[in-house]
Amino acid sequence: MTVSARNKRVAWIVVVGLLLSSVLAGVVSFYASSQPDGLERVAEDKGFLGNAQDSATKDSPLADYGVKGVENERLSVGLAGLAGVGITLVAAFGLFYALGRKRPEDPDSVAASGDDVTATSNAAG
């Protein structure tokens, strides 16, 4: 496999992963359990749930995973989920591209990716 073919396969994984995430956040999320999670359950049972205060961002248009003003519950949570996927995508890809970019002084970025594999596996082992 050539280097460009390998990169294409990474792109393929990313595209499939983003589509899967969009379906999970945009469609499947409607069917998620609305029971209290583990921490809320313990807080209720042990009597400190009442200490919880509203978040400073409770009036956000996407607060509590719903789009403000959208009455249809399925649509509201689905759109909020898709918005979250989009926001996370922009923030995380921006951050990680900046961190992963080879510095200009790097002599050979293709060879460097092979070197990285060896270096990191040594560090991890």
Next chain:
Amino acid sequence: MHIPDGFINAPVSAAAGVVAIGALAVCLRGARRELDEQTAPLAGLVAVFVFAAQMLNFPVAAGTSGHFLGGAMAAILVGPYAGALAVSVVLVIQGLVFADGGLSALGLNIINMGMVSTLAGYGVFLLVRKLLLKTKTGIVAAAAVAAYISVPASAFFFVLEYAIGGAGTFSFNQVLAAMVGVHAFIGIGEAVITALVISAILAVRPDLVYGARGLLPNLELRPALSANPSNSSDSATETSSLHASRSAE
């Protein structure tokens, strides 16, 4: 497991914020070493997937649900530093945009879910990996155990924080037992999702899985530096390096 404002008092929340900023700074430095052009988009995908999967609360017992944390999966896929950053990005967005987890509690949530679940998960993964066969199955099994342990580990840190800065009267042991007890169930979901994701990536591109590097026999493109000194043209060098090579470990 997102802590709202008010569970933990202001001084402890503020101290946690300072610790979280320090930890994030360390992760930013470490992630530079872990990431390259190939793995940067994978780390971005990890963050997006963690956001989506965290929306999917699954029932664990009567009247209780749990959700994916993602720290162990992230660390095994893209490395512990980049993994902790990926989960932390999600936590910041959840707190700022979705009012999930308090703003004053953001440092606590970053410590518990961004750092502890990631580091505990990766630590357990490395330990279990040593005990198992160096095969894809062994790596997936180690990932599942790591993901399982990471959930009660994260819950345990909440109990510590509540013991120091909790604003209620309670028995530490009772809260500890309740938190670890319920999260021992939630960890099963974490293990299942993590095992599915890791085995899917291992099936397609095993060399992309950070925690599997150097363990699996692999078709790798290596620059043929001194292996073939007589071939100096670029195309010949590339062809000669296109052979199955077991990694140096």
